[in-house]
Amino acid sequence: MLRFLIRRILFGILVLWIVTLGVFLLFFATSDDPAARFAGKSATPATLALVRHRLGLDDPLPVQYWHFLTRLLRGDLGYSFATQSPVTDMIKQALPASLSLILGAAVLWLAAGIVAGVISATRARTLLDRGITLAVLLGISMPAFIVGLTLSYVFAVKLQIFPQTQYVPIQNNPLQWFEHMVLPWITLALLQSAIYTRLTRGSLLDVLGEDYIRTARAKGLPERRVIYRHGLRSALTPVVTQAGVDIGVLIGGTLVTESVFGLQGIGQLTVQSLTIGDLPVIMGVVLIAAFFVVLGNLVVDVVYSFLDPRVRLS
Amino acid sequence: MSLLEVRDLKVSFDTSDGLVQAVRGVSFTVERGKTLGIVGESGSGKSVSTQTLLGLTAGALIDGEALFEGQDLLAMTDEQLRRVRGKEIAMIFQDPLSSLHPLYKVGKQIAEMIRQHEPDVNKAQARKRAIELLGMVGIPEPGQRVDDYPHQFSGGMRQRAMIAMSLALNPKLIVADEPTTALDATVQAQILDLMLRLQREFDTALIMITHDLGVIADLADDVLVMYGGKPVEHADRRSLYYRPHHPYTKGLLESIPGSTGAKTRLKPIGGQPPSLINLPTGCAFHPRCEYVMDRCVTEEPLLAAVGDKDGFPDLGHTSACWLPKEAAGLDAEAENLRQEAVALGRSADSPAATVVDAGEAQ
Known part of the structure; x- marks a missing residue:
């Protein structure tokens, strides 16, 4: 088990290292002279040279990469071209909103998706199953901003059940944090739970056709136990895998939901930095997104080995 | 009264390709402690007819009677039938790897069945009985192997575990559906020997389904050939x-x-x-x-x-x-x-x- 874990962590580190290399090269591949952007439009050639030297841009590439990497390991991602503030701080500020949004939504979409998926699978080809399928199709094909804006209009503006927009840090006021997050959670979860309903339905239907389900029935177990203890237990493995990967990916990419509800998360930060070409911030968000994808996969691997004894030994 | 008396059983499935007439009228009886061999190729209806008895053929159109100790299995409610499964009639299937749940320990799968039918038995007692059963079917060091997962067992051991499970509640009838087909020839003979020995010991009736007349040459009292x-x-x-x-x-x-x-x-x-x-x-x-x-x-x-x-x-x-x-x-x-x-x-x-x-x- 420990060896398995170590192997997985080393693999994750390798992936992250490749990402740093890619990000670093991207920095140089872009045509703009970073020093010119940093120094401002009216800089003299002398200032420019000084800035270039200060930033270490006159060193050979491998040396620069080495500096970049060592700074990165100390948690130093450089300074934003636009605001001159440390990129690390900007990410630290944006991260809680993103994490709150995605982790909260994940609880919702997993619960809803699995329940709907089980209902759909155990009543396959009935009216209820077809109804759920229809709802799922609607959920998948509905753009997030429509769902978000509709929810926001109905529940925040008209009915005023939930407050409008803005992120309230959980440590400031947990209740307000919760109230502010409900609509974003539902928006994101609505789309995701549609996917998870299909995933659970398909997975459970496959498992229910397995020989060991027939054995469970032949043992005289009640149908409820056959479906939940024997069927769902196996059917959840691909669902958990997907969830880990999705959560990792979404942390760097829930732009629409963040914008609709005015959450200053990683997604918003990415778009802002991309529009103004703020390279250090772009590098920062790419790295942090990659980090969470790798982390998500690592968690999946560990959870998987608990779910499936066959993985533990191999 | 015979233990099991099947009269004119017909089973068909309505598929998009048309009506599949899997069983077109089968009658047989099984006496207490005796063995009936049912022989035929794949698609002869031999597995479907026995799985139908226990309601394991979902979506099937069923006609006929199957009197088990005078009670018609085909007319039972789900709950009545559930009480028969495993307790009165146990089943052993062809592929022991896919027939055991891959994510649960072998002993737990046996204990689960015991506790389902005998709610008074606590976990420790059920586990003890699972160990005894595993020992009885020839699993070495059953006290340790009880906590193994199915993939840690060899093919023959898995089938032994399935046999142990089938005997757990001392059923009156065991239906073995090609129990040796997926096994090596040498292991086949061992498993058949084991089944014969245990059947005599427990005085259980047996329906042995196979495509190989050689398998039941020593085992069956009566043989039904299906086509x-x-x-x-x-x-x-x-x-x-x-x-x-x-x-x-x-x-x-x-x-x-x-x-x-x-x-x-x-x-x-x-x-x-x-x-x-x-x-x-x-x-x-x-x-x-x-x-x-x-x-x-x-x-x-x-x-x-x-x-x-x-x-x-x-x-x-x-x-x-x-x-x-x-x-x-x-x-x-x-x-x-x-x-x-x-x-x-x-x-x-x-x-x-x-x-x-x-x-x-x-």
Whole structure:
């Protein structure tokens, strides 16, 4: 088990290292002279040279990469071209909103998706199953901003059940944090739970056709136990895998939901930095997104080995 | 009263390709402590007929009666049937790896069944019984192996574990559906020995389903041969092995390695099993039968007594074939009788002749 874990962590580190290399090269591949952007439009050639030297841009590439990497390991991602503030701080500020949004939504979409998926699978080809399928199709094909804006209009503006927009840090006021997050959670979860309903339905239907389900029935177990203890237990493995990967990916990419509800998360930060070409911030968000994808996969691997004894030994 | 009496069981499935007639009228009885062998190719309806008894064929259209100790299994509610499963009638399946849950420990899977039917048994007691059962079926160091997962067992050990599970509640009937097909030949023999020994020890009745007549040669009291969803021959073991009447039974016997002496080559039955959606006219076996006669193509033969017992027809040996009832056996005399019947039963421009031509052209 420990060896398995170590192997997985080393693999994750390798992936992250490749990402740093890619990000670093991207920095140089872009045509703009970073020093010119940093120094401002009216800089003299002398200032420019000084800035270039200060930033270490006159060193050979491998040396620069080495500096970049060592700074990165100390948690130093450089300074934003636009605001001159440390990129690390900007990410630290944006991260809680993103994490709150995605982790909260994940609880919702997993619960809803699995329940709907089980209902759909155990009543396959009935009216209820077809109804759920229809709802799922609607959920998948509905753009997030429509769902978000509709929810926001109905529940925040008209009915005023939930407050409008803005992120309230959980440590400031947990209740307000919760109230502010409900609509974003539902928006994101609505789309995701549609996917998870299909995933659970398909997975459970496959498992229910397995020989060991027939054995469970032949043992005289009640149908409820056959479906939940024997069927769902196996059917959840691909669902958990997907969830880990999705959560990792979404942390760097829930732009629409963040914008609709005015959450200053990683997604918003990415778009802002991309529009103004703020390279250090772009590098920062790419790295942090990659980090969470790798982390998500690592968690999946560990959870998987608990779910499936066959993985533990191999 | 017989332990199990199945009367005219019919099972079909409504699929998008058409109605699949998996079982087209099967009757048999199983006496307490006795063994019935059901033999046939894949698609002969042998597995479906037994799984239907326990309600394990979802979506099937079922007709007929299956009296277990006088109670009709086919008329039971789900809850009544659930109480029979595992407790009164246990099942052993073909592939022991896919039949055990891969994510639960072997011992736990046995204990789960014990506790389901005997709620008073606590976890520790159930585990203790699982260990005893595993030891009984020959798992070494059962105290440790009880906590293994199925993938840590070899194929033979997995089937032993399935047998242990089937015996856990001392059922009156065990249905073993090709229990040795997925195993190595040497392991097969061990498992069959084990089943025979335990069956005697527990005095359990057994239905042994197989495609291999060799498997039940030592085991079965009675043998039912099925083809295309119907029984074609039904006899006690001796009669069936020494005086087979139906050409299909004869074909099965001749395709057992070593059955007809070392010098003769194995004689496979040519052709494919029939489509259960589009069955042949007349006798379902006629397109593959070397003794096909004109009436076989148009008229379906019914089970009729073919043996003699003290001068009376032996109702214990029945066959569904138009060959004369004297034409039973593997000897030259029986073969002559068959050839004579065929010579009489085939006209020059008959449908049977076309069938034979098509068979030879293949």
